[in-house]
Amino acid sequence: xxxxxxxxxxxxxxxxxxxxxxxxxxxxxxxxxxxxxxxxxxxxxxxxxxxxxxxxxxxxxxxxxxxxxxxxxxxxxxxxxxxxxxxxxxxxxxxxxxxxxxxxxxxxxxxxxxxxxxxxxxxxxxxxxxxxxxxxxxxxxxxxxxxxxxxxxxxxxxxxxxxx
Numbered sequence: 001x002x003x004x005x006x007x008x009x010x011x012x013x014x015x016x017x018x019x020x021x022x023x024x025x026x027x028x029x030x031x032x033x034x035x036x037x038x039x040x041x042x043x044x045x046x047x048x049x050x051x052x053x054x055x056x057x058x059x060x061x062x063x064x065x066x067x068x069x070x071x072x073x074x075x076x077x078x079x080x081x082x083x084x085x086x087x088x089x090x091x092x093x094x095x096x097x098x099x100x101x102x103x104x105x106x107x108x109x110x111x112x113x114x115x116x117x118x119x120x121x122x123x124x125x126x127x128x129x130x131x132x133x134x135x136x137x138x139x140x141x142x143x144x145x146x147x148x149x150x151x152x153x154x155x156x157x158x159x160x161x162x163x164x
Contacts, residue, residue: 032072032073033070033071033072033073034070034071035068035069035070036067036068036069037066037067037068037069038066038067039064039065039066040064040065040066040067041062041063041064041065041086042062042063042064042065043061043062044059044060044061044062044063044085044088045058045059045060045061046058046059047059047093050090050092050099050128050130050136051136051161051163052128052130052134052135052136052163053092053099053130053131053134053136055092055093055094055095056092056093056094057090057091057092057093057099057128058090058091058093059088059089059090059099059101060088060089060090061085061086061087061088061089061101062085062086062087062088063083063084063085063086063088064083064084064085064086065081065082065083066081066082067079067080067081068080068081074113075112075113075114076110076111076112076113077109077110077111078108078109078110079108079109079110080106080107080108080109081106081107082104082105082106083104083105083106084103084104084105085101085102085103088100088101089101090128092131095131097130097131097132098131099128099129099130099131100128100129101126101127101128101129102126102127102129103124103125103126103127103138104123104124104125104126105123105124105125105126106122106123106124107120107121107122107123108120108121109121112148115150116146116147116148116149116150117145117146117147117148118145118146119143119144119145119146119154120142120143120144121142121143122140122141122142122143123140123141123142124138124139124140124141125138125139126138126139134163134164135163135164136161136162136163137161137162137163137164138160138161139158139159139160139161139162140157140158140159140160141156141157141158141159142156142157142158143155143156143157144156
């Protein structure tokens with residue numbers, strides 16, 4: 001599972017740096033502001049330990065990433081990305097039983113001018129649905145806000161995982 005989460009994070013970085021995005025779009029939202037949208041589909045395959053299922057699971061499919069970016073004439077910058085499995089399926093290595101994957105990973109970043117103030121919010125909600133109805137649930141929420149003079153005024157991080 002950690003490998004899958006790492007792929008989501010790497011995919012986000014790839015979206016941010018990719019010149020090979022599948023359908024970039026650019027436009028003007030208001031006078032002088034620019035807006036871009038990039039889509040990226042990353043194939044994924046690998047094996048991870050299903051903590052609730054008690055076996056290794058081979059996973060194969062695609063993770064879809066979308067990045068949105070807006071820059072205003074005054075230098076304000078807003079960027080967000082989202083990654084989610086599309087057709088990502090797993091098979092128990094021992095049992096041969098199917099596993100499904102759902103969820104979304106999202107980050108939003110806003111900065112005014114060259115440095116501060118800024119906000120960054122990261123949310124991950126991910127489920128592995130096993131063959132007997134169990135669910136392995138991963139949840140992460142992080143937020144940081146830095147005011148105009150560079151002081152952290154909000155810092156929050158909550159991470160959890162559960163078998164249901």
